[in-house]
Amino acid sequence: MRTAFLDTLYELAKADRNVVFITGDLGFSVVERFQAELPDQFVNAGVAEQNMTSLAAGMALMGKTVFTYSIANFPTLRCLEQVRNDVCYHDANVKVVAVGGGFTYGAMGASHHATEELGVMRMLPGMVVVAPADPIEARAATRAIVAHRGPCYMRLGKAGEPNVHAGPIDFQLGRAIRLRDGADLTLISTGGMLGTAVAVADRLAERGVGARVLSMHTLKPLDEDAVRAAARQTAAIATLEQHSVIGGLGSAVAEVLAESPDARVRFRRIGVPSAFSERVGSQKWLEQQHRLDEPGVLAQVETLLEGR
Amino acid sequence: MNAIPKVAVELDERSRHLRRRIVRVLEGGGRGHLGTSLSLVEILRVLFDSVLRYDPKNPKWPERDRFILSKGHGCAALYAVLAECGYFPVERLDTFYQDGSPLAGHATHKDMPGVEVSTGSLGHGLALATGMALASRRDGGAHRFWAMVSDGECDEGSTWEAALFAPQHELDNLAVIVDYNKIQSLGRVEEVIDLEPLAEKWRAFGWGVREIDGHDLAAIEAAYAGVPFVEGRPSCIVAHTVKGKGVSYMEDKLLYHYRAPRGEDLEKALAELETAR
Numbered sequence: 001m002r003t004a005f006l007d008t009l010y011e012l013a014k015a016d017r018n019v020v021f022i023t024g025d026l027g028f029s030v031v032e033r034f035q036a037e038l039p040d041q042f043v044n045a046g047v048a049e050q051n052m053t054s055l056a057a058g059m060a061l062m063g064k065t066v067f068t069y070s071i072a073n074f075p076t077l078r079c080l081e082q083v084r085n086d087v088c089y090h091d092a093n094v095k096v097v098a099v100g101g102g103f104t105y106g107a108m109g110a111s112h113h114a115t116e117e118l119g120v121m122r123m124l125p126g127m128v129v130v131a132p133a134d135p136i137e138a139r140a141a142t143r144a145i146v147a148h149r150g151p152c153y154m155r156l157g158k159a160g161e162p163n164v165h166a167g168p169i170d171f172q173l174g175r176a177i178r179l180r181d182g183a184d185l186t187l188i189s190t191g192g193m194l195g196t197a198v199a200v201a202d203r204l205a206e207r208g209v210g211a212r213v214l215s216m217h218t219l220k221p222l223d224e225d226a227v228r229a230a231a232r233q234t235a236a237i238a239t240l241e242q243h244s245v246i247g248g249l250g251s252a253v254a255e256v257l258a259e260s261p262d263a264r265v266r267f268r269r270i271g272v273p274s275a276f277s278e279r280v281g282s283q284k285w286l287e288q289q290h291r292l293d294e295p296g297v298l299a300q301v302e303t304l305l306e307g308r
Numbered sequence: 309m310n311a312i313p314k315v316a317v318e319l320d321e322r323s324r325h326l327r328r329r330i331v332r333v334l335e336g337g338g339r340g341h342l343g344t345s346l347s348l349v350e351i352l353r354v355l356f357d358s359v360l361r362y363d364p365k366n367p368k369w370p371e372r373d374r375f376i377l378s379k380g381h382g383c384a385a386l387y388a389v390l391a392e393c394g395y396f397p398v399e400r401l402d403t404f405y406q407d408g409s410p411l412a413g414h415a416t417h418k419d420m421p422g423v424e425v426s427t428g429s430l431g432h433g434l435a436l437a438t439g440m441a442l443a444s445r446r447d448g449g450a451h452r453f454w455a456m457v458s459d460g461e462c463d464e465g466s467t468w469e470a471a472l473f474a475p476q477h478e479l480d481n482l483a484v485i486v487d488y489n490k491i492q493s494l495g496r497v498e499e500v501i502d503l504e505p506l507a508e509k510w511r512a513f514g515w516g517v518r519e520i521d522g523h524d525l526a527a528i529e530a531a532y533a534g535v536p537f538v539e540g541r542p543s544c545i546v547a548h549t550v551k552g553k554g555v556s557y558m559e560d561k562l563l564y565h566y567r568a569p570r571g572e573d574l575e576k577a578l579a580e581l582e583t584a585r
Contacts, residue, residue, distance in 0.1 A: 041446075043442070050431070054439060058438060061425070082432065085429055
């Protein structure tokens with residue numbers, strides 16, 4: 001996803017000299033082409049994310065489309081007030097982009113686990129929040145947030161994830177993409193959990209359980225119609241995210257369901273509990289620990305379907 | 309610290325007039341930061357009277373210079389100066405701090421022509437101005453960018469992040485003015501977090517620095533005319549000021565960081581500001 005984002009941004013920046021990329025001293029071996037070929041549109045703000053964010057807002061107020069970029073906690077939590085006051089309150093055309101969503105950098109420790117930032121960003125007035133699922137969505141999302149005037153947050157994974165989508169997609173901000181359909185269950189996934197959602201749906205299909213799979217790449221504005229349709233048309237809904245079950249996709253969907261008077265649907269948030277992962281490990285290992293791998297999600301979905 | 313020649317500065321009628329306005333703005337609001345709004349009157353008025361290029365009838369004129377009041381709590385002075393400059397009717401000042409008014413107790417840009425950005429949380433303004441200056445420089449713009457910070461604001465790490473960044477990019481289209489009135493929220497700056505040697509700090513960060521008496525109009529004009537002090541570097545003006553300047557019993561008093569004038573206080577302040585002393 002990182003490569004898909006940077007390649008797309010490079011193309012967009014080549015076509016529009018007002019597109020600016022500010023990195024918080026991150027991106028060794030992947031940002032050099034941008035820096036060398038578009039030096040007037042490249043800034044390294046150093047290890048100073050508060051300044052990076054205000055700087056971006058200042059440049060945006062002069063007419064630029066400005067990206068800030070670092071590992072997930074740094075351009076979001078470290079400088080939250082700059083994002084809120086300088087970017088959002090001024091409706092500045094700043095796109096905050098984070099690599100390392102969820103447990104991407106699992107072995108680096110809790111400081112680098114990004115498991116709250118989607119919820120935090122979602123609360124900010126005027127902020128569009130996007131978490132693409134694979135390189136195909138990352139490319140489309142990058143174009144979409146540049147086309148959208150105003151503050152955006154985009155959470156990426158790392159480099160080298162496989163594509164989940166089989167071919168071209170119709171990507172629109174705020175519009176979920178349906179990958180599978182079925183009447184027994186809807187799996188709503190955001191970010192890099194989509195591959196697991198599809199795999200779980202395929203396992204269920206083998207047993208005759210039909211699951212709809214939605215890629216909810218945009219957390220805000222949420223595709224409320226897709227959530228309500230799932231509540232009407234399928235018997236259960238599970239949300240899937242590599243994020244705290246508080247504040248992220250699960251919360252967003254729960255809010256819609258709670259305010260839909262006709263929604264009679266079993267519901268479960270599958271995500272990370274509100275606790276630090278004190279033991280480190282690879283993303284794969286941490287997914288197992290949190291039952292976010294395929295068997296773990298499958299087991300959680302089974303309990304939901306059994307009504308337990 | 310370099311010794312600043314203490315000039316016995318007598319406030320002229322315009323300075324006293326602006327202060328009367330500020331006192332009335334705060335009185336009308338019943339709240340606000342008085343002392344901090346009185347210390348910056350001269351550095352602000354000279355900027356708007358003879359340095360900045362702007363058009364109050366076209367506040368978003370793209371070629372305008374930008375002024376950012378990073379110490380947003382001093383906004384009563386900014387509002388008064390903007391009204392005087394023709395950005396909006398002076399009657400609007402009466403709505404300060406009132407229900408439904410855009411005139412917040414910290415500088416706000418919403419429905420407030422002339423206010424470039426909203427501030428109030430300290431440590432944002434210099435970085436915002438730096439971003440603007442960088443964008444202009446990269447586009448070959450001729451704008452100049454001025455940010456005013458408080459001394460207390462120099463406690464904020466983000467102020468120094470921007471201070472590190474601007475010289476790296478040789479932003480000599482950027483200047484910061486430190487309203488060094490020596491008093492912050494809970495006490496004297498030297499007792500809370502001593503900033504000295506303040507000018508040396510900015511110099512060490514790569515800025516061209518000048519120290520002036522921030523109430524001396526001639527010194528302020530000369531300093532502004534000298535910007536950039538060093539070609540290829542941003543400029544810092546350490547303006548030594550007096551909190552509550554212009555009202556004898558408020559001068560250099562912590563109490564008047566917060567207090568809005570009322571009753572006898574108000575009468576005395578206005579009386580003092582009527583006549584030169």
